[in-house]
Amino acid sequence: MEFTQLWDKLNKRFPERLTLATESGDKQIQVKVDDLIAVVDYIKNDSALAFNFLRLISAVDTGKEFSCVYHFYSYQHAHGLILTVSLNRANPTLPSLSSRYATADWLERECYDMMGFNFLEHPELRRILLPHDWDGYPLRKDYQQPAEYHGTKH
Amino acid sequence: MSSNENKTAEELLAQSISNPRDLTRYLQYLKIIREQELSSSVLICPFDAAINWSRANSIWPLTFGLACCAIEMMAVGADKFDLDRFGAGAFRATPRQADLMIVAGTVTYKMMPRVKKLYEQMPDPKYVMAMGACTIGGGPYCKFGYHVVKGIDKFIPVDIYVPGCPPRPEALIDALFKLQAKIAHDSPLENRFGVGGNG
Numbered sequence: 001m002e003f004t005q006l007w008d009k010l011n012k013r014f015p016e017r018l019t020l021a022t023e024s025g026d027k028q029i030q031v032k033v034d035d036l037i038a039v040v041d042y043i044k045n046d047s048a049l050a051f052n053f054l055r056l057i058s059a060v061d062t063g064k065e066f067s068c069v070y071h072f073y074s075y076q077h078a079h080g081l082i083l084t085v086s087l088n089r090a091n092p093t094l095p096s097l098s099s100r101y102a103t104a105d106w107l108e109r110e111c112y113d114m115m116g117f118n119f120l121e122h123p124e125l126r127r128i129l130l131p132h133d134w135d136g137y138p139l140r141k142d143y144q145q146p147a148e149y150h151g152t153k154h
Numbered sequence: 155m156s157s158n159e160n161k162t163a164e165e166l167l168a169q170s171i172s173n174p175r176d177l178t179r180y181l182q183y184l185k186i187i188r189e190q191e192l193s194s195s196v197l198i199c200p201f202d203a204a205i206n207w208s209r210a211n212s213i214w215p216l217t218f219g220l221a222c223c224a225i226e227m228m229a230v231g232a233d234k235f236d237l238d239r240f241g242a243g244a245f246r247a248t249p250r251q252a253d254l255m256i257v258a259g260t261v262t263y264k265m266m267p268r269v270k271k272l273y274e275q276m277p278d279p280k281y282v283m284a285m286g287a288c289t290i291g292g293g294p295y296c297k298f299g300y301h302v303v304k305g306i307d308k309f310i311p312v313d314i315y316v317p318g319c320p321p322r323p324e325a326l327i328d329a330l331f332k333l334q335a336k337i338a339h340d341s342p343l344e345n346r347f348g349v350g351g352n353g
Contacts, residue, residue: 130301131264138300145300149263152308
């Protein structure tokens with residue numbers, strides 16, 4: 001299915017809830033945080049869409065706000081879809097997809113590790129790459145590097 | 155007996171063969187041969203030199219790679235460059251048996267306590283080689299790498315620095331020669347018992 005068809009189908013299903021974002025190159029659909037679970041359930045279970053694979057979750061810090069980007073793919077129909085969610089910089093909280101896609105477990109842990117996104121109802125939201133006692137979220141634009149770690153200065 | 159004193163070993167042997175019942179000539183022959191062998195097979199040298207020679211030519215590195223530098227280290231260990239030519243090809247899978255730690259690759263802060271523990275598990279005398287730009291000073295991660303230790307000499311002592319990103323296998327072999335030269339000037343007796351050397 002082409003992107004325009006995808007957009008029409010989703011826009012019909014969720015009228016005035018979705019935004020089209022094409023300025024960044026890849027065509028993306030912006031979803032409100034509250035609608036994320038409903039949209040994901042729909043695109044996963046609808047037989048014409050059947051997005052059965054979550055390729056990746058990435059976190060973006062524009063300096064003003066955070067956004068979480070989901071790349072979906074359907075092996076059945078060989079088409080892809082990108083959803084983005086804008087998040088409040090003071091409290092980046094969003095629902096976890098780990099009960100829908102098993103791969104979301106570690107991807108969300110990485111977003112938590114690097115950006116500090118708080119995924120609600122995640123089974124085990126702890127750091128995945130950095131040491132467990134690390135301070136701060138290093139890929140945030142306003143991250144300040146600590147002066148030392150366990151007595152070794154930077 | 156006195157008639158045998160000026161004879162050579164070959165003459166004595168020939169006479170003892172032609173006259174098998176006379177053991178005197180044969181014993182005389184054995185005495186001369188033993189003296190000749192002793193003079194050609196005994197080496198007198200300082201104890202330190204013998205120990206250092208054997209240690210420098212049987213450096214056992216720790217099997218231990220952290221990043222891309224480890225690929226070059228593996229190449230040095232493999233047949234094309236063959237570190238075993240210089241006695242350092244026996245990569246040990248446990249720090250208890252290793253003399254040399256080649257820290258090949260980026261050391262992150264998460265890895266730092268593990269590297270330190272491996273170093274502490276190695277028995278003395280032990281040597282550390284910092285291979286590549288990352289282990290020397292953080293390398294490309296020096297300025298913005300929040301997760302990389304800016305040089306392993308911040309937490310363990312380093313004997314040899316091998317610059318490069320990664321260093322060529324020849325550079326690592328040269329570093330081994332430098333380490334062998336360093337070991338050759340070591341004083342194991344003095345280190346262990348406080349005797350010998352200049353002390």
